[in-house]
Amino acid sequence: MHADHDASAPAAETIGFDDFLKVDIRVGTVVAAEPFPEARKPALKLTIDFGPVIGRRRSSAQVTENHTSEDLVGRQVMAVVNFPPRQIGPMMSEVLTLGFPDAEGKVVLIGPVMPVPDGGRLF
Template sequence: MSLPTEPAAQIGFDDFLKVDIRVGTIVEAEPYPEARKPALKLVIDFGGTIGRKKSSAQITKHYRPEDLPGRQVLAVVNFPPRQIGKFMSEVLTLGVPDADGEVVLIGPSLKVPEGGRLF
């Protein structure tokens, strides 16, 4: 994963509002050995009307499946589902790169209710 060198083009606030980023709690995590790049399969509970959604995440450098249940993360919940090998990923789990370009998950610093929208 390469680090961006230039900021993205400016967008309007209405464009930002189109991206629905919510907090959810990881309830299941397991290895995804069939993935082309090392990844984990996650089930994330967003509560309320969104419910539980699946996500494939390339987070194996810093996270073990057994340590993830109960951890809150942010994810984009309104992208169309994406086929990742034999797995259908329903949300995009968000992270930022560390100094080596490996994913570090993004989540709230305090426990919050599932389904809360980023603003």
């Protein structure tokens, strides 16, 4: 876990609203979650459906401490969809799935508290 993810870290530097708008965070439904044994750190390979415009995208997520493949399928999560794809071992990760650290610093994925249409943008 990065030091800036720690709950005791100060707020990041001030940015303009236009900077925030550059980060495209969308909601999608996990349609597949598989083990990713080739990853350096324990991870799952996620396929997330962001609706008809963005479609399905893949993500490598280091979430194995708090999530299982079974509990993720069908769940809505949030992800940054406009970063360039990143090679993670043999897989191309196309989106950054978002979460918060638990008390031990392990990732807890975030999503809406009630169902919303896939592809909706965070505002």
